[in-house]
Amino acid sequence: MKSISFKYAATWLLGLCSLSLLAQKRPIDYVNPLIGTAKMGHTYPGATLPFGSIQLSPETDTLSYVMNGAYNKDVYRYCAGYQYDDPSIVGFSHTHFSGTGHSDLGDFLTMPTVGKLQLNPGTATNTAGGYRSKYDHAKEVVQANYYKAFLADYNITAELTATERVGMHQYTFPKSEDAHIILDLTAGLYNFEDKNVWTVVRVLNDSTITGYRQTQGWARNRTVYFAMTFSKPFKNYGMQSTDKTQVYKGFWRKFNQQENFPDLAAKNMKLHFDFATKEQEKVLVKLAISPVSQRNALANITHELNHWDFERVKQEGQEKWNQELKKIAIETLAEDDKTNFYTAMYHTFLGPTLYMDVNQEYKGLDQDIHRAENFKNYTTFSLWDTYRTLHPFFNLVQPSRNADMVSSMLAHYQQSTLHMLPIWSHYANDNWCMSGYHAVSVVADAILKGVYKGDPYAALEACIRTSTRRDYEGIGWYIDKGYIPSDYNNNSVSSTLEYAYDDWCIAQLAAKLGKMDIAETYNQRASNWKNVFDEKSGFMRSRLSDGTFKKDFDPLSTHGQGFIEGNAWNFSLFVPHNPQGLIQLKGGAKRMNSYLDSLFTMHLPDKFFAETEDITREGIIGNYVHGNEPSHHVAYLYNYTGAAWKTQERVRMILDKMYQARVDGLGGNDDCGQMSAWYLFSAMGFYPLAPGSLTYDIGSPLVKSANISLENGRTFAIKTQNQSVKNVYVSKVLLNGKLLVGNQLDHNDILAGGTLEYIMSAKPKK
Amino acid sequence: MKSISFKYAATWLLGLCSLSLLAQKRPIDYVNPLIGTAKMGHTYPGATLPFGSIQLSPETDTLSYVMNGAYNKDVYRYCAGYQYDDPSIVGFSHTHFSGTGHSDLGDFLTMPTVGKLQLNPGTATNTAGGYRSKYDHAKEVVQANYYKAFLADYNITAELTATERVGMHQYTFPKSEDAHIILDLTAGLYNFEDKNVWTVVRVLNDSTITGYRQTQGWARNRTVYFAMTFSKPFKNYGMQSTDKTQVYKGFWRKFNQQENFPDLAAKNMKLHFDFATKEQEKVLVKLAISPVSQRNALANITHELNHWDFERVKQEGQEKWNQELKKIAIETLAEDDKTNFYTAMYHTFLGPTLYMDVNQEYKGLDQDIHRAENFKNYTTFSLWDTYRTLHPFFNLVQPSRNADMVSSMLAHYQQSTLHMLPIWSHYANDNWCMSGYHAVSVVADAILKGVYKGDPYAALEACIRTSTRRDYEGIGWYIDKGYIPSDYNNNSVSSTLEYAYDDWCIAQLAAKLGKMDIAETYNQRASNWKNVFDEKSGFMRSRLSDGTFKKDFDPLSTHGQGFIEGNAWNFSLFVPHNPQGLIQLKGGAKRMNSYLDSLFTMHLPDKFFAETEDITREGIIGNYVHGNEPSHHVAYLYNYTGAAWKTQERVRMILDKMYQARVDGLGGNDDCGQMSAWYLFSAMGFYPLAPGSLTYDIGSPLVKSANISLENGRTFAIKTQNQSVKNVYVSKVLLNGKLLVGNQLDHNDILAGGTLEYIMSAKPKK
Secondary structure: OOOOOHHHHHHHHHHHHHHHHHHHOOHHHHOOOOOOOOOOOOOOOOEOOOOOOOOEEEEOOOOEOEEOOEEOHHHHHHOOOOOOOOOEEOEEEOOOOOOOOOOOOOOOEEEEEEOOOOOOOOEOOEHHHOOOEEOOHHHOEEEOOEEEEEEOOOOEEEEEEEOOOEEEEEEEEOOEEEEEEEEEOOOOOOEOOOOEEEEEEEEEEOOEEEEEEEEOOOOOOEEEEEEEEEOOOOOEEEEEEOOOOOOOOHHHHHOOOOEOOOEEEEOOEEEEEEEEEOOOEEEEEEEEEEOOOHHHHHHHHHHHOOOOOHHHHHHHHHHHHHHHHOOEEEEOOOHHHHHHHHHHHHHHOOOOEEOOOOOOEEEOOOOOEEEOOOOOOEEOEEHHHHOOOHHHHHHHHOHHHHHHHHHHHHHHHHOOOOOOOOOEEOOOOEOOOOOOOOHHHHHHHHHHOOOOOOOHHHHHHHHHHHHOOOOOOOHHHHHHHOOOOOOOOOOHHHHHHHHHHHHHHHHHHHHHOOOHHHHHHHHHHHOHHHHHEEOOOOEEOOEOOOOOEOOOOOOOOOOOOOOOOOOHHHHOOOOOOOHHHHHHHOOOHHHHHHHHHHHHHOOOOHHHHHHOOOEOHHHEEOOEEOOOHHHOOHHHHHHHOOOHHHHHHHHHHHHHHHEOOOOOOEOEOOOOOHHHHHHHHHHHOEEOOOEOEOEEEEOOOOOOEEEEEOOOOOEEEEEEEOOOOOOOEEEEEEEOOEEOOOOEEEHHHHHOOEEEEEEEEOOOOO | OOOOOHHHHHHHHHHHHHHHHHHHOOHHHHOOOOOOOOOOOOOOOOEOOOOOOOOEEEEOOOOEOEEOOEEOHHHHHHOOOOOOOOOEEOEEEOOOOOOOOOOOOOOOEEEEEEOOOOOOOOEOOEHHHOOOEEOOHHHOEEEOOEEEEEEOOOOEEEEEEEOOOEEEEEEEEOOEEEEEEEEEOOOOOOEOOOOEEEEEEEEEEOOEEEEEEEEOOOOOOEEEEEEEEEOOOOOEEEEEEOOOOOOOOHHHHHOOOOEOOOEEEEOOEEEEEEEEEOOOEEEEEEEEEEOOOHHHHHHHHHHHOOOOOHHHHHHHHHHHHHHHHOOEEEEOOOHHHHHHHHHHHHHHOOOOEEOOOOOOEEEOOOOOEEEOOOOOOEEOEEHHHHOOOHHHHHHHHOHHHHHHHHHHHHHHHHHOOOOOOOOEEOOOOEOOOOOOOOHHHHHHHHHHOOOOOOOHHHHHHHHHHHHOOOOOOOHHHHHHHOOOOOOOOOOHHHHHHHHHHHHHHHHHHHHHOOOHHHHHHHHHHHOHHHHHEEOOOOEEOOEOOOOOEOOOOOOOOOOOOOOOOOOHHHHOOOOOOOHHHHHHHOOOHHHHHHHHHHHHHOOOOHHHHHHOOOEOHHHEEOOEEOOOHHHOOHHHHHHHOOOHHHHHHHHHHHHHHHEOOOOOOEOEOOOOOHHHHHHHHHHHOEEOOOEOEOEEEEOOOOOOEEEEEOOOOOEEEEEEEOOOOOOOEEEEEEEOOEEOOOOEEEHHHHHOOEEEEEEEEOOOOO
């Protein structure tokens, strides 16, 4: 053994200490899954892995869409099942969307109780009247892949963690002869009275059950299979069906299906599994889901989680999170900035979600079982939101996964009777939410950036067929007339604008592949935005089939004006692929400058705010609506009006105002990570104005530094000089030590590795 | 070339002529699928192959189980969808049970029309008010695997034929700009208001659609996938949903789902495909079903029926029928006897039905997809009926198929959470119809007769677990007390009797495998029939848990007396495995003789007939109820009372009275071929009194001769001397020329090939 001198030993000890200090604050330690769980963030606090199939999370209510015969608007609050301000937990279910403005899912609600068996949930004000329980945030622990709450009504501690396809519950019971674990198959999010189509449960032995839940809802035709195992055999089990009528009883009456009967099927049913527990006895549950079959769900447990060590599952999951999060190592001015950054990164990695069993089988849009050959299949593509910034962010830090997502979208296309790429891919369904055919943006961006390695010609073909589906949302009119007449379609203006951008993406892809005739056709279509521009008012505006603009024009209103989730003020800026052209049409840089200034500073009358969907008052700056996506590129448009310093100022303001390290810190729905992805790019000082292009627009970084570890093994380092809360202006940018000319950064310069250095200043560079 | 002498040429020509004469009357030519289609036979006249998955048949009504809020008893008439006396056809659907007393199925009702599109069926009295059409039997052609009708309302000739998994329609249209083919996915047999769980249709191109129909009914959880192709592209198509509410419309409102929209899903929908037709233009349709997936349904078409030659499909199918039917070549006294014989044989080969795709995949009882390795998977096991005579008949002439049926039942057992063999296997469900666990009889008989070649020990294990499922129909009581107390179970007596017989089968199997302890246990159980015998009344009788017999005993009533589909008079004879023991307990041969005589000759008061299920007045001889199965062995019991001549007389009488070559020629439900199988054995002069035994009881043959071509390549020839309508008595029987001593024939003597000769006489051998 070599002797080590004192000096080296001291250095080594010092190193250990600093390592240990670092270890106390890993990226994952900055993640706070509670951010966005109050008000309209619609995030969930529960346990999940990056892009995992399972989102095991507490629910504080599962309201019905219709209550007392009337539309229940409160149901919107529960898109993610959990509202921070609620006093009780109704149970833990296994599937959740993150940040959506609509929902579904909430499958397999599980709840431990003791005492008299109650199979109805009870109400927030009367938890004793049902299986729900009061709880206290003081005893709540919320981390990436770990959730803990104390269920006060039952003296039960509930802990949750997960692998990709298996949720693990650990319930610490008091001593009880009457301990229960309830599985309420009638519970779900955005529940309609008739949402459950069919449910099946098979009890294989005293600690294993399988089954499925089939629903019609936002996804018209969704089936989730499951397998559930218990660490302790139940001594008894039972079922209660809430079906109003059972169509055929017949010879099934031979059995008592309510008690210990293993072969159950009904439209609606609730189950209970009964135990006798000792003081502080832990009973664990694994619940795996599968898109394909009960057998696959069981195999997902066997292959993914073959032990009962809760702490190990939690630790291994958190290590996976940390591996993903540390792909960007940052220094910031404030600790909260790290919380915001890593929580945003956490939120961006919550979806799209893996939709494939360990044996690579998945259910396709055609409802048949497919095997994902050479890719992983994903679902939950909220593309109207996420094409803008989330998928470009993936092209930077998750290129392999994004390539698989493109493969998943192309598989969807292959399985589509409409021959269309997904609009909103949703568990082997398309829920057709929102507008545009923005999958083409994701496909084009991934190919142009070298991320997707599959057949680009087949991908181009998919884009073309999608964009020529004449009966979809006015595409026929759009092709024939160059715009969608507002007498035929409610979203005629926004769809025309979105199609024009999407068409530009197709043109970029076609040009890259040398298909110049196609590129020309689509470049032509890409200029269709001009056809809804009304020179007289200076706004994009509803146009009738006779070519005239629609009367009764109100540029502030979001209703009846031809726009979806936006008004003319905001949407008139939606030409991300041609800001120069837009500025020209709107009267030049100077007029555009004042237009933008007005947007950010004007007073939006309350009546228009009331119309604005999915955001809180805090989600709006003037008439700039950050909480809805159509404006996400707007702050960067000053780069094209000769006022880049205003981009820098606005971006820092938005980063500051719209993202706060609080439970109600998100000004609007996180929208499957799109809002968070905006934060991440902008906090690093650049933004993909028009995905499909290789350039990013320079903004103003919030971080002091950021090291991006690329999948190609290189590192792209972002540094700042003179960074401070006040020094929001960029006086110059150095790329690998050389002055960056202009306001754009090239994607290939990032891929090459290197250093981007921002010299910050308190003074704008006018 | 060799020269042929005139003499040889003449002989050869003569041979050709007689061949040609024979060719004019092949076995298939005697098949009349209309037999049993009037009154209670519940057979269907449509196109199908032996044991085929597809039963493509006309329906004359598809009534709803509930009409105007009340139970509709007429729905029972339509178990097979077709009643001969009805004046109109409502459409052609693809799945039917043959001869059942309950139903389900009737999937994918298809109907061609011209003129104004109507998507409701209309009524029998007002065909013009819907899509149904009047028709006339004079223009109807009904053959094995061929059905033809002229739809008078539309001037359309409809023809049907089938392969195993594909139904083929040929519609000859008049000239019309408004020709339609309707697919009514809301139609079905035994339709409850809420029977449809979900339906999906995907239009893949202008001549191909796929989809599925999921129902809850007699089968609690049944999904049939389909693929449908048209020989001519439709010019237009559309859908009408009759759903009262659509849970979520949302962004699906973007589409007009009613017209030419290819991606359809709803609880209830009806489709129409529109054509312009020329005068006498034929439009053909193929519709394949699959238990597994839409893709498999399409593959079933590709692999099984890749052309549009209707005549070829019909001919090839009829050749397959003829190959099966000619396994028994008979000579008879009358032509009608041949019709009855080959139609009975046709009916016995209608099920169980193949339940497996061309790629060998099938859906298991566990609702997962399985691959049938080394066997063909079958469903539709109406075992309470068919264990008695149908499966023994298969052991004789369809041993390979019966072995596969045993494999199918064992697969069902493997997939059962209750660990039970099927009771009534029904499209990946068990509908639990009727009583007993008679699968064990089929399993034991097939193993004892050397038919089933799989692991007999695993089969025995399945029988044992089935027979020890304590919570099934009083088995726990039966095990503990030796009978089922009537205070706990409605069918206490008949179930006790049936279990005792089934247990004897298990004992036989165990003994064969050298498991003498098991054999002893089950031989003990097999004597449990004695425990419900009331010496005082001389009948099997309801017994209470305190050991006393229940008061208010009426041996003629079928209600509330502890029997299912039978009364004490009939069921008191149900000890097929121990007729000697029964005779002894009932007071000896003489008293048994008079008991039997009374049974056949007594007057059954009308009130008791009214109680008797599933049969017409003609289905009863005295109080002997041939239309229900529990008496099927009864006529052969005289063999054990020293009055074999009465067996001979009764058998001939039953053959004569209960089976007639008329549309209403069946006295009761054919019960998946059980009634027909009784005919076939009895007409050949022997009968399997107790399946599980290798012996047959000698009766009196109806045929003049019968040559059975065995699968082992040998032939067993049945001959008669002095056969006539009056010579119903057997004076002696020669086996291979030697006198057969006693009234039993051994199965192995049949397998060895040889000749059985009956010497008939007008005088009984007393």
